[in-house]
Amino acid sequence: MTSMLPSALRLPPALHRHRGLIILAALIAVLPLALRNDYHYDVVINAGLNAIVVVGLNLLIGYAGQISLGHAAFFGLGAYVSAILTTTYGWPALGAMATGIVVVGIVAYVIARPILRLKGHYLAMATLGIGVIISIVLNTEAQVTGGPDGMSAAPFTVLGYTFASEQSWYWLVGGALLLTVWLSTNLIDSPIGRALRALHGAEIGARVVGIDTTRYKVLIFVISAMFASFAGSLFAHHTPTVTPSILGFIKSVEFVVMAVFGGMASVMGSVVGAFIMTLLPNVLAAFEDFEPIILGGIMMGTMIFMPKGLVPTIAKKLRRKEAP
Amino acid sequence: MIESMIQFILAGLTSGAIYALVGLGFSIIYNASHVINFAQGEFIVIGGMSTVALLAAGVPLPLAIVLATLVTMLVGLALARFAIQPAKDADVVALIIITIGASIFLRGVVQLVFGKDIHSLPAFSGETPLNLMGATLMPQSLWVMGISSALIVVIAWFFNATLAGKAMLATAYNALAARLMGVDTKWVLLSAFALSALLGAVGGIVVTPITFVSYESGIMLGLKGFSAAVLGGLGNGVGAVAGGLILGIVEAMSAGYLSSAYKDAIAFIIILVVLVVRPNGLFGKKGIDRV
Numbered sequence: 288m289t290s291m292l293p294s295a296l297r298l299p300p301a302l303h304r305h306r307g308l309i310i311l312a313a314l315i316a317v318l319p320l321a322l323r324n325d326y327h328y329d330v331v332i333n334a335g336l337n338a339i340v341v342v343g344l345n346l347l348i349g350y351a352g353q354i355s356l357g358h359a360a361f362f363g364l365g366a367y368v369s370a371i372l373t374t375t376y377g378w379p380a381l382g383a384m385a386t387g388i389v390v391v392g393i394v395a396y397v398i399a400r401p402i403l404r405l406k407g408h409y410l411a412m413a414t415l416g417i418g419v420i421i422s423i424v425l426n427t428e429a430q431v432t433g434g435p436d437g438m439s440a441a442p443f444t445v446l447g448y449t450f451a452s453e454q455s456w457y458w459l460v461g462g463a464l465l466l467t468v469w470l471s472t473n474l475i476d477s478p479i480g481r482a483l484r485a486l487h488g489a490e491i492g493a494r495v496v497g498i499d500t501t502r503y504k505v506l507i508f509v510i511s512a513m514f515a516s517f518a519g520s521l522f523a524h525h526t527p528t529v530t531p532s533i534l535g536f537i538k539s540v541e542f543v544v545m546a547v548f549g550g551m552a553s554v555m556g557s558v559v560g561a562f563i564m565t566l567l568p569n570v571l572a573a574f575e576d577f578e579p580i581i582l583g584g585i586m587m588g589t590m591i592f593m594p595k596g597l598v599p600t601i602a603k604k605l606r607r608k609e610a611p
Numbered sequence: 612m613i614e615s616m617i618q619f620i621l622a623g624l625t626s627g628a629i630y631a632l633v634g635l636g637f638s639i640i641y642n643a644s645h646v647i648n649f650a651q652g653e654f655i656v657i658g659g660m661s662t663v664a665l666l667a668a669g670v671p672l673p674l675a676i677v678l679a680t681l682v683t684m685l686v687g688l689a690l691a692r693f694a695i696q697p698a699k700d701a702d703v704v705a706l707i708i709i710t711i712g713a714s715i716f717l718r719g720v721v722q723l724v725f726g727k728d729i730h731s732l733p734a735f736s737g738e739t740p741l742n743l744m745g746a747t748l749m750p751q752s753l754w755v756m757g758i759s760s761a762l763i764v765v766i767a768w769f770f771n772a773t774l775a776g777k778a779m780l781a782t783a784y785n786a787l788a789a790r791l792m793g794v795d796t797k798w799v800l801l802s803a804f805a806l807s808a809l810l811g812a813v814g815g816i817v818v819t820p821i822t823f824v825s826y827e828s829g830i831m832l833g834l835k836g837f838s839a840a841v842l843g844g845l846g847n848g849v850g851a852v853a854g855g856l857i858l859g860i861v862e863a864m865s866a867g868y869l870s871s872a873y874k875d876a877i878a879f880i881i882i883l884v885v886l887v888v889r890p891n892g893l894f895g896k897k898g899i900d901r902v
Contacts (some may be wrong), residue, residue, distance in 0.1 A: 321668060348704060352704075354703070405890050409845075419876070546702065576723055579715050583715035585718025586709070590708050594702075
């Protein structure tokens, strides 16, 4: 990333560490100039919410080297907790959101310990299974969740201010995304982050030098699930209805694709991946019939031709060009 | 009481036979390349859909079945050649994404070529139910179970008694050693995909008169086949068949006795329990990690 800034723009060390965050904040600040109507805002808001999930998921995939094919379930669980508590029980939005994050954290913790002993394809199968189970439960328990028709959450009100316009939601989600990126960057630079990278490189090696690998894997799984729940709660308040389709297998796959397409182990890559993959179906809406073909083609093409993902591949090219 | 029990077992064996075929397909490809082919479910759809289309075009059923199977095998070969071989050294996550991408791609093609409608085929030998100890059995279920068993026997014979089959097994065991002994491992990858496509296509064709087929029906069937393979221990052919049958029967039983809404959930709960107790599946060997 360093090389993406001309040397005259090099920042003091304290800011330098957060250069990605600063670039992102600047982009969020100027993006509304390009947004013409509520539909544009809606697409970008959803891209931002996806980005929050993907930044968290990428901590798990990119840094801990563990795959989850069930992350949409945590997103959906957060959304449903918010919808049920604010609508059925009249809770305040922030209280419902916090409860959702805690509940999802606990659920993730309980399933993480036995599951994360599994490796590779077995782990993929287990996370996929959990996602399917949670999705079936929410689909079936119609008296609580509204079943396949779904349910809606109360408006998002904080300290008497209700987020109603798309513009207000834009700034809310933009702020939430910056918070997520800031938390993730700090986590990666902490001793936990270093332990995670060691774990990805060689798990046995990490264990031999005294890293409690299971503890770190569980920790990062729980954190990434909580990020997903956070985004899910916001989504519930923004969308007209929360339906079980938001937590299906396909949605989980979409999250993984965003992380991998943007770039594994890259926070900025996650954001870029989420934006491109959210915008793409809207851009392709004119060729509706070809959408799955193009989407599938992009997935295969990225993995074959740039397996490290978009942002790391471009960053590497730029760096090479700049080097004397 | 006993009648309904037999009824559920028969239903379970019918769907279990299909899960077994799909699971076996997963295992064959996994052995040849350590790839989990999430596009396995699409082979079922392509087999079923092509047969429907050929039949509608006036081709007699037996010929339509053969042609549809060949079409599916070509798709399998193309998938191996253009999506898997170029990414041979990618890691597990990348290969999972590639095959999921392939499944979305193929689903898109099927939807474009055959449309979004649900199709069916006429039952091969009539719709008159047979009576078996008070339970009813559709003749098509016999076709499903019979053809699946026959295929499984042929596959077992192929791997244990033919040179080509042994070469594939040798590659699964140790690819480098196999290559040094003159086995063309590229050929092994292609044959594995063709063979899995054949299993999927035939499974899809025989089951279409019972379950119908649409461009979307591959998703769940693919996941169930994957579950069967994992349940039995990845790469273990006998395990995949056993896993498929167990999965089918458990599902039918839970749909009958507990709740039909939760039958899919119960199947996955059982898999989770098995994985927690035996992380390498029911019949899998314990893996060893190297630094």
